[in-house]
Amino acid sequence: MDNKPGGNRGNFPGGPGRHGGGGRPGGRRPGGARKMASDRPDDGLVEKVIFINRSSKVVKGGRRFNFSALIVVGDKNGKVGLGLGKANEVAEAIRKGNEVARRKMITVAIGQTTIPHQVLSDFDGARVLLRPATEGTGVIAGKTVRAVLESAGLRNILTKSLGSRNPANVAKATITALQQLRHREEILGKRGVTLKKTEKNVEQVSNEVA
Numbered sequence: 001m002d003n004k005p006g007g008n009r010g011n012f013p014g015g016p017g018r019h020g021g022g023g024r025p026g027g028r029r030p031g032g033a034r035k036m037a038s039d040r041p042d043d044g045l046v047e048k049v050i051f052i053n054r055s056s057k058v059v060k061g062g063r064r065f066n067f068s069a070l071i072v073v074g075d076k077n078g079k080v081g082l083g084l085g086k087a088n089e090v091a092e093a094i095r096k097g098n099e100v101a102r103r104k105m106i107t108v109a110i111g112q113t114t115i116p117h118q119v120l121s122d123f124d125g126a127r128v129l130l131r132p133a134t135e136g137t138g139v140i141a142g143k144t145v146r147a148v149l150e151s152a153g154l155r156n157i158l159t160k161s162l163g164s165r166n167p168a169n170v171a172k173a174t175i176t177a178l179q180q181l182r183h184r185e186e187i188l189g190k191r192g193v194t195l196k197k198t199e200k201n202v203e204q205v206s207n208e209v210a
Contacts, residue, residue, distance in 0.1 A: 003086060004158055007119040013117065016164070018171065022040035023124070038139040045073055045074065045075050046074055046075070046076060046151055047071060047072075047073050047098055047101075048071070048072050048073075048150075048151060049069060049070070049071055049094060049097075049145045050070040050071065050143075050144055050148075050167055050171055051069075051070040051144070051148050051155070051167040052068070052069050052070075052090060052094075053067070053068045053069075053070075054066070054067050055068070056068075057105070058148075063146070064088075066086060066087070066088060067086070067087060067090050067093045067200050068084060068086045068093055069084070069085050069086075069093040069094045069096075069097045070082070070084050070100060070167055070168055070171060071083050071084075071088065071097030071098050071100075071101045072104075072147050072148050072151050072153065072171065073084065073098060073101040073102055073105065074087070074148075074150075074151025074152050074153065075137060075153070076150070076151065077150070077153050077155040078107055078108050078109075078110055078152065078153055079105050079106070079107055079108070080096070080099075080105065080106065080108060080148060080151045080152040080175070080178065081102060081103070081104045082101055082104065082171055082172065082181070083096075083097040083098065083099065083100030083101030083102070083103075083104060084097055084100060084168065085097030085098070090126065094185060100113065103194070104176070106175070107136060107177060108152050108153075108178045109181040109182055109183050109186070110152065110153060110154060110155065110178075110181065110182060111132075111203050113129075113135060113154065113155040114132045114133055114134075114155070114156045114157050114180060115130055115132050115178075115181055116132065116133065116156060116181075116182065116183055116184065117132065117181070118131045119177045119180050119181060120177070121173050121174075121176040121177035121180060122173055122176075123151050123162065123169050123170075123172040123173035123176055124164065124166075124169045125163050125164035125169060125170035125172045126161070126163045126165075126173040127161070127162040127163035127167060127173060128145060128159065128160070128161055128162070128170065128173040128174050128177050129159060129160040129161075129162060130157060130158075130159050130174075130178075131157070131158040131159070132156075132157065132158075133156040133157050133158045134156065135156055135195070136156065137156045137157070137158065138154065138155070138156060139154060139156070139157055139159075140157065140158050140159060141157070141159040142159075142161055142170075144167045144170045144171050144174070145161060145170060145171075145174050147171075148171055148174040148175065149174070149176075149187070149189050150181075152178060159204070179181065192201045
């Protein structure tokens with residue numbers, strides 16, 4: 001049986017057998033996002049990959065692939081940033097996205113575990129609604145919105161995506177919503193009202209009602 005053509009192909013190097021060297025050329029891609037992330041200094045920032053998109057271009061020699069990575073970076077204490085990186089390899093796209101996200105970090109006005117008030121924001125076709133929640137509720141959100149909120153440090157919040165499901169637009173709409181948040185003291189300060197006067201007015205109203 002060994003003399004038949006193709007009868008013992010699995011024992012030859014490069015054959016399609018179990019122990020042969022066949023398969024796709026090149027094997028596993030050396031390196032990757034994990035290796036590059038470990039080379040960075042530990043600055044306390046959390047990096048999350050929201051979405052990786054692959055696009056192809058047909059050229060004379062075949063197809064040329066490009067990758068884009070949507071990255072969110074935050075310190076889980078009120079700072080968060082969003083970045084989009086593009087490259088010919090996934091690892092390089094992730095690295096570029098991280099750099100862009102770190103440069104575009106913003107400070108969010110959040111409470112201890114939730115947001116101070118309700119906010120509705122939109123970006124292109126995406127609309128995101130954020131509502132404060134009590135302790136123990138958790139982050140009620142989809143994959144994209146959850147990644148942004150958890151990176152900012154929110155642990156109790158209610159959300160709803162009302163428009164497009166495009167990850168880039170949803171993430172940007174979430175960032176825009178977080179930028180609209182304001183603390184009570186900041187709003188009263190812009191109106192020229194101190195917090196002590198407000199407390200006195202509340203006490204007066206409660207006494208009148210009683």
